[in-house]
Each structure stands twice: as structure tokens, then as C-alpha cells.
Amino acid sequence: MPRRRLLLIALSLLILVPGVLGYLWRTPQPAAPVLPPHSYAKALRQAHDGQPGAARVLYQQLQRSDLPPIRRAALYAELPSYPSPQALKLARQDLEHDDPIVRRAAINSIARLLPAAQRSLVLGPLLEDDEQSVRFAIVDALLGLDPDDIGLYFGPLQEALEQYQQTLEQQPDDAAAQVHLARLYMHEQAYAQASAALERSLALAPEGLDALATQVRLLERQGQHDASRQVLAKALALRPDSAFLQYQLGLWLSRHEQHEYALLALSRAVELEPDNSDYRYTLAVTLHRLEQVQAAQQQLETLLNRQPANRRARVLLIQYWKETGQLQNVQILLAELEQQNPDDPVLQQGL
Known part of the structure; x- marks a missing residue:
């Protein structure tokens, strides 16, 4: 073998051998902790059942970045049972989540975690959210608050409320949507429009319990207490x-x-x-x-x-x-x- 080729081989070995030995002798780094596959279901059940340590495991799950949106949203149904600064922090972070289903779940959770006076400060900015369903979730969360509690967001809230009403008006064949529309109109004391929405709902589902209950409240709001009692009496006579x-x-x-x-x-x-x-x-x-x-x-x-x-x-x-x-x-x-x-x-x- 030519002398020049032997020198090249020797030089290559001098370069490669230390690297190989270093790789073999290096101290192995601990792998990132991975939660077992069942930990999500176990934590959700622990929180739902109020078992010891429920808040801790619930917070741990919300700190994960690998949960599908639907699973993440399910955690927020339990979070209001475990209020704390950490709970509020986690929910506020998810107001910026990419998936609207998670943002809506966080909105509903925050609405139950915070008193009325603080709610609009946290949720009000989402009245500008690009997703319509998120804006409507904010309307539901802020509806009924005093104008003083709504503060600077009173104008954006009214605009989103009108959009919400227009959207529901375009669903005349959806009984539940019409009940929701009636409630929105009742908030504004637009009783004629609320009554019309309830009539549409009851025409679609004559035994709709939500519609009957809303009709009772609507009649009471208008001072028709005897009529409201009669609606209940008639429904109870049948069921x-x-x-x-x-x-x-x-x-x-x-x-x-x-x-x-x-x-x-x-x-x-x-x-x-x-x-x-x-x-x-x-x-x-x-x-x-x-x-x-x-x-x-x-x-x-x-x-x-x-x-x-x-x-x-x-x-x-x-x-x-x-x-x-x-x-x-x-x-x-x-x-x-x-x-x-x-x-x-x-x-x-x-x-």
C-alpha cells in the first residue's frame, strides 16, 4: 500500500477514535419526563370526583402542550371548582390558544372564577377576536353586568351583541337558537322581539322546557304575573x-x-x-x-x-x-x- 495512503488512514483514525470514545463514555442525559397515557383520564376523574390532590393534577394537565384541544377544553369544565391565582393564570394563558374551542372553554371558566367587577377587564379584549364564536362567548359571559362593571368595553359589547342577535335571527328553524335569542332580547328589554323568538321556538318544539321557562320569565318582566303562573300550571298539568x-x-x-x-x-x-x-x-x-x-x-x-x-x-x-x-x-x-x-x-x- 502506498506510503501516502497509509498516512491518510492513520490521520483519519486519530480524528475519529476520540470522538467515538467520547460518545461511548459520555454521561447519559436524563430523558424528559413523560406523563403516562392514562394520566389525563385519571386527573380528570380525580378533579371531577373531588379527590385529594385534585387541583394539583388538574393544573399539571393544563400545563401540558401536547393535549388535543377537545381534551384541553374538558379540563376547563372542572377548573372553577379549584380557584386560585394559578388557576386564573392558566385560564388567561389559554385565552390566546390557537383553537377557538379552547378559548371558549377558558372564557366560560374565567366567567365562573372571577367576580363581575373583574370579569370584563380580563375578557373584554376578546370582543375583538377574529373568531365569531369566541366573541359570542364573551357576550354570554358579560351579559347582565352593570355598565360600570363593563366599563370601556360597553361599546364593543353592544356591537358584538347585535351581531349575535343577527346570527340567531338567521336560524329560525333551530328551537334552541331562538330561546337564546329571546334571552338576548330580554336583556335589552326588547320584549316584543323576545316573544316572537319564543313563539318560533315553541312552534318547533311545543314541549321545549327551556322555552317554557324563558316564557315565564318574560311574562314576569312585563308584569304579567298571573299569565306567567298559568304557563307553569298548564305545563305541570301535562307533566x-x-x-x-x-x-x-x-x-x-x-x-x-x-x-x-x-x-x-x-x-x-x-x-x-x-x-x-x-x-x-x-x-x-x-x-x-x-x-x-x-x-x-x-x-x-x-x-x-x-x-x-x-x-x-x-x-x-x-x-x-x-x-x-x-x-x-x-x-x-x-x-x-x-x-x-x-x-x-x-x-x-x-x-
């Missing part, structure tokens, strides 16, 4: 075992200061649909209003046994236990809350 209608009757009676009779209707609604948290919560509030405090506490205890993650019921029961001086029960509820979410604002108040 006396409807938990929804019994609940609506209870609400109507409460609005008209007939709390003793409301109690009967609300109790019937809970009997017909015992797992409905709204029905049982309202029953507890009505019992407390009638100074049946122990019975109210029992209803909230039942609700928490069925739904440990129901923070609204937990906070109210803490208040009721405090009123009766049963501080040991308060401590138990606070300890459970701390296990779920150690950063919950209620914990800062203590006993």
Missing part, C-alpha cells in the same frame, strides 16, 4: 312528574315571596331528580331562609356526599356550620378542601 317544571315552580314561588309553597315544589324536584346539584342547593337555601337550618345542612351534606367537588355547596355548608357554632364540622370541611386545593381562597379565611 306533573317533571323535575325541571317543579323546580321552575319553586323558583317562581320564591320570586313572589311564597317560600313555604316554594319549599314543597323544590322538595318534589329533588325527589324526582336527587342527583341534580342545582335543585338540592336551592332547596337548602330555601330551608335556611325559613330558619330550618338543620334541614338545610342535611341537604348540603347529602349533596357533598354525592359530589365532593361541589365547592359552592361546601362553602355554603361551612357558612351554615359557623352560624350554629359547630366549628368541629367547619374544621373537617376545611381540611377536606385543603386536601383538594391547598390554595383555595376560603382557606385564607380560616375559622
Whole structure:
């Protein structure tokens, strides 16, 4: 072999061998931690069931960047049960998410996390969002706020509200859309337009419960209280075992200061649909209003046994236990809350 070729081979080995040995002897770097495939479903179930550590695992999932939008959006349905500065930070970040479904889910979550006075400051800028459905979600989140709470966003909100109404007007064959349209018109006290929208909805679905409930509220807004009662009475005569209608009757009676009779209707609604948290919560509030405090506490205890993650019921029961001086029960509820979410604002108040 020629001398020149031997020199080239030797030189190549001098260059390659140190690199190969360095690769073989290098200290391996730890791989980035990967969450197991089941961690999402496990975390979602843990949050939904109010298990210890629920807030922590929920926040961890929202910090992931590899979740499909539909899964990410599902997490926001649970987030309002675990309020904290971290929860709000995560939700605010997703107001800029690329997918509208995630932005809408974050909007709905923030609307439940923040009091009215702060809501428009966080959500108002999205009235300029490029996606129409996102702008309409902001309208739903801000509707009903006082003009002072809406502040600088009053003009953009009215513009988006008008666009929302125009879009729903173009869906005359959608019963649910017409009910929503009626509610938007009621907000503006445009009662004739609201009534027309409800008539369209009921023509499409004569037994539509949402439409019937909205019709009751519309008649009340116009001072037609007897007519509103008759709408409920007629519907209940046809479906006396409807938990929804019994609940609506209870609400109507409460609005008209007939709390003793409301109690009967609300109790019937809970009997017909015992797992409905709204029905049982309202029953507890009505019992407390009638100074049946122990019975109210029992209803909230039942609700928490069925739904440990129901923070609204937990906070109210803490208040009721405090009123009766049963501080040991308060401590138990606070300890459970701390296990779920150690950063919950209620914990800062203590006993």
C-alpha cells in the first residue's frame, strides 16, 4: 500500500477514535419526563370526583402542550371548582390558544372564577377576536353586568351583541337558537322581539322546557304575573312528574315571596331528580331562609356526599356550620378542601 495512503488512514483514525470514545463514555442525559397515557383520564376523574390532590393534577394537565384541544377544553369544565391565582393564570394563558374551542372553554371558566367587577377587564379584549364564536362567548359571559362593571368595553359589547342577535335571527328553524335569542332580547328589554323568538321556538318544539321557562320569565318582566303562573300550571298539568317544571315552580314561588309553597315544589324536584346539584342547593337555601337550618345542612351534606367537588355547596355548608357554632364540622370541611386545593381562597379565611 502506498506510503501516502497509509498516512491518510492513520490521520483519519486519530480524528475519529476520540470522538467515538467520547460518545461511548459520555454521561447519559436524563430523558424528559413523560406523563403516562392514562394520566389525563385519571386527573380528570380525580378533579371531577373531588379527590385529594385534585387541583394539583388538574393544573399539571393544563400545563401540558401536547393535549388535543377537545381534551384541553374538558379540563376547563372542572377548573372553577379549584380557584386560585394559578388557576386564573392558566385560564388567561389559554385565552390566546390557537383553537377557538379552547378559548371558549377558558372564557366560560374565567366567567365562573372571577367576580363581575373583574370579569370584563380580563375578557373584554376578546370582543375583538377574529373568531365569531369566541366573541359570542364573551357576550354570554358579560351579559347582565352593570355598565360600570363593563366599563370601556360597553361599546364593543353592544356591537358584538347585535351581531349575535343577527346570527340567531338567521336560524329560525333551530328551537334552541331562538330561546337564546329571546334571552338576548330580554336583556335589552326588547320584549316584543323576545316573544316572537319564543313563539318560533315553541312552534318547533311545543314541549321545549327551556322555552317554557324563558316564557315565564318574560311574562314576569312585563308584569304579567298571573299569565306567567298559568304557563307553569298548564305545563305541570301535562307533566306533573317533571323535575325541571317543579323546580321552575319553586323558583317562581320564591320570586313572589311564597317560600313555604316554594319549599314543597323544590322538595318534589329533588325527589324526582336527587342527583341534580342545582335543585338540592336551592332547596337548602330555601330551608335556611325559613330558619330550618338543620334541614338545610342535611341537604348540603347529602349533596357533598354525592359530589365532593361541589365547592359552592361546601362553602355554603361551612357558612351554615359557623352560624350554629359547630366549628368541629367547619374544621373537617376545611381540611377536606385543603386536601383538594391547598390554595383555595376560603382557606385564607380560616375559622
